[in-house]
Amino acid sequence: MKVLGIIPSRYGSSRFPGKPLIDLKGKSMIQRVYEQAKKCEAFTSVVVATDDKRIYDHVKTFGGEVMMTSDQHQSGTERCGEVIEKWTDFDLVVNIQGDEPLIRPEQLSDLIAVFEDESVEIATLVKAMYNEADIRNPNRIKVVRDDLKNGIYFSRSPIPHIANTPHDEWMNKTTFWKHIGIYAWRKAVLKNLLTFQPCELERLESLEQLRWLFHGYKIRTVETLIETPNIDAPEDVDAVLNLL
Secondary structure (H helix, E strand, O other): EEEEEEEEEEEOOOOOOOHHHHOOOEEEEHHOOOOOOOOOOOOOOEEEEOHHHHHHHHHHHOOOOOEEEOOOOOOOOHHHHHHHHOOOOOOOOEEEOOOOOOOOOOHHHHHHHHHOOOOOEEEEEEEEEEHHHHOOOOOOOOEEEEEOOOOEEOOOOOOOOOOOOOOOHHHOOOOOOEEEEEEEEHHHHHHHOOOOOOOOOHHHOOHHHHHHOOOOOOEEEEEEOOOOOOOHHHHHHHHHHHHO
């Protein structure tokens, strides 16, 4: 299989404008994400997809592949869709988050490997949760799964709800799964997903993967023991610097 890794990268951010270009001990964030992705031997190619000339020019300076894309995209998925109109000779597409400078290549390899099963259409990573505060945090996305480990539903709410049990005992009753937002799609599947309009569930939860489930696609979840910190806002930088 030919596998294309795409790193969507926007300069504009309401919480942290310009964060792809911040310095992290001598390298920009986008350079660190790119170099980590390139360590994954399952990729045929890796490309940064941006809407900003400053990022485009910077990626060129460290020898990375980069493509200028529209500034009208509403999601990284849409930006990936524009890239595959030009980069056509691939079977799988992986959306690598541009704010995870410590992403591990083995996570990406595990995600790609699940497509050896020809029934897999979409795949994403999940990790067991052991912190009760995370379960109740709406910014930590939860998922419940079927017996084939396909995601049945994703939510900002704690799922499953454990009936007739005090909240402080929930952790002892089941494993809660946190969604880690790295996606892989078969190329034809991604093209079809981009033809769908948002559904009500997506609008209510603000989670685009619910659109895909609504239209009948299955999302295979791949368990990982690794969770690296991402940089959403300026206060997240120190956690990454401490690990570099």
